[in-house]
Amino acid sequence: MMTDQQVLDTYEAMQALTARMLVAGGNAEWDELATLEQQIGRLAQRLKDNEAKVVLESAGRLRKVALIKQILEDDRKIRDLTMPWMAQLSKLINSTGTERRLANAYGV
Numbered sequence: 001m002m003t004d005q006q007v008l009d010t011y012e013a014m015q016a017l018t019a020r021m022l023v024a025g026g027n028a029e030w031d032e033l034a035t036l037e038q039q040i041g042r043l044a045q046r047l048k049d050n051e052a053k054v055v056l057e058s059a060g061r062l063r064k065v066a067l068i069k070q071i072l073e074d075d076r077k078i079r080d081l082t083m084p085w086m087a088q089l090s091k092l093i094n095s096t097g098t099e100r101r102l103a104n105a106y107g108v
Contacts, residue, residue, distance in 0.1 A: 001050060
C-alpha cells in the first residue's frame with residue numbers, strides 16, 4: 001500500500017516526465033518520447049494498483065488536482081506535436097504498402 005506522500009511523489013514524477021516528453025516532442029526526439037511514455041505507464045499502473053486505498057487530506061488533494069491538470073495540459077501539447085508526425089508516418093507507411101502491392105502485382 002502507498003502512503004499519502006508516495007501517491008503525491010508518484011504524481012510529481014509523472015508530471016516531471018510529461019514535461020520531459022514535451023521537450024522531447026518539441027525536439028522531434030521520438031525514441032526519447034516513447035521511453036518516457038513507458039516510464040509514465042509504469043507509474044500509472046503503480047497508482048492504479050495502490051492509490052484507491054489512500055485518502056488524501058485537503059492540501060494533498062489540491063496538489064494532486066494541480067498535478068493532474070498540468071499532466072493533462074502537457075499531454076495536450078504533446079499530442080499537438082505528435083499528431084502531424086503520426087499523420088506523416090501513416091502516409092509514408094501507406095505509400096510504402098501501395099508501392100509494395102504495385103511491385104508484387106506487376107513483378108517489378
